[in-house]
Amino acid sequence: MTSAPLKAPINWTASITLIGLPILAAIIIPIYAYYYDFSVSAWVSLFFLLALSSMGITAGYHRLWxxxxxxxxxxxKILLMIGGTFxxxxxILFWASGHRTHHRHVDHVDEDPYSIERGFWYAHMGWMIRDHSPSKPDFKNAPDLLNDKLVxxxxxxxxxxxxxxxxxxxxLVxxxxxxLWGVVLLGGLLRLIIxxxxxxxxxxxxxxxGKxxxxxxNSARDNFWLAIATWGEGxxxxxxxxxxxxxxxxxxxQYDPTKWLIWTCSKVGLAKNLRRIPSFNIKKAELAMKFKYAEQDLAIYGHDVNADMSQMKQRIAQEYEAFTHTLNDWAKLKEQELQAKKAAMAEKIHKMDHKLKVDFQLLEHRLSHHRECLETLMRNIKKNTNVVPD
Structure with missing residues (x-):
């Protein structure tokens, strides 16, 4: 299944941190609670310090770097670096480079550093407990980070x-x-484990x-409950x-406090150039998956509605092709604008921008309509399967 050795060397630093600390916490925290109890302040510190370290990972290590x-x-950046270090x-360099490798080779049993194809334990912690990559990382996929002084x-x-x-x-807390000891045990030790x-x-x-x-x-799922636990990463x-x-x-x-934090930072001048996937692309991906699931249902239920499905697919393909032509025309005009700064060209660009916005809104409306038609069609299919024949 994999070319990696079955018994890679133990990474003792990771093992002590990831296995030893939970064992230590399971012993010390109950004993301390029995003899001294924890103050309300210590419990509050657990939540706020968990937020600091978690946002350092989600908003910093992950979405930023x-x-x-x-x-x-x-x-x-400094605040997120402190939170991520905490x-x-x-x-940042090691984490972000490894994560980029994960996205590039997701689910590949050898290339994905924490491939789920090796099982739950490996993907969860096993890839860190043993040193499955004996060679030093070269960080070739992170030249931007190698040139970042803070990183x-x-x-x-x-x-x-x-x-x-x-x-x-x-x-300080x-x-x-x-x-102090209540904060160390809850805001320090327990917070780190969580x-x-x-x-x-x-x-x-x-x-x-998940879904x-x-x-x-790839194997990635949307999981609402994990989104709550992971500050929106689910x-x-x-x-x-x-x-x-x-x-x-x-x-x-959808619960995504990391998104809300980044958006809020952009409103107060701490962040900018927030990247957003166009809603048309998102809806197109959703509809494509709905068609896949519908085809799977058709294979199970055996209802002959393929003509309706094919017709809707054809409509979407035609509309997307027309929209692509509009985008291409717009891109050509933008390039011409860079080469020739003329009043007539600027007016033409303005008109094309307006046309693009109108076409985009129209396509979004049509895409939503097709999605509703497909959902209605599949509800009828499943409803008919529940009818018991005479």
């Missing part, structure tokens, strides 16, 4: 920074609340359980097809 889904100001999931500073002094942020943050496990669930459970509304070309099926979008939850009702 791994995917370049938006641009951040230096103060925001999460103790390796340096390289953190990478060079990572171990020292981990100690510094823990001593500084836990010491412990002093402010008057419950932060690790919910992040690892994205690599394991989000590739096993695939946008693509079935909409993983969407993320794997549209990885450069700063949002994971694109529906208004």
């Amino acid at each position: 791994a995917h370049r889904a938006y641009e951040a100001s230096l103060p925001l 999460a103790v999931q390796n340096s 390289m500073f953190q990478h060079k002094y990572y171990a020292l920074l981990v100690v510094a942020v823990h001593v500084g943050i836990l010491g 412990g002093w402010a609340t008057g419950d 932060s690790h496990q919910v992040t690892f669930f994205i690599n394991s459970l989000c590739h096993m359980f 695939r509304p946008y693509t079935d070309e 909409y993983h099926n969407y993320h794997h097809i549209f990885q450069y979008d700063y949002r994971n939850g694109v529906k208004w009702w």
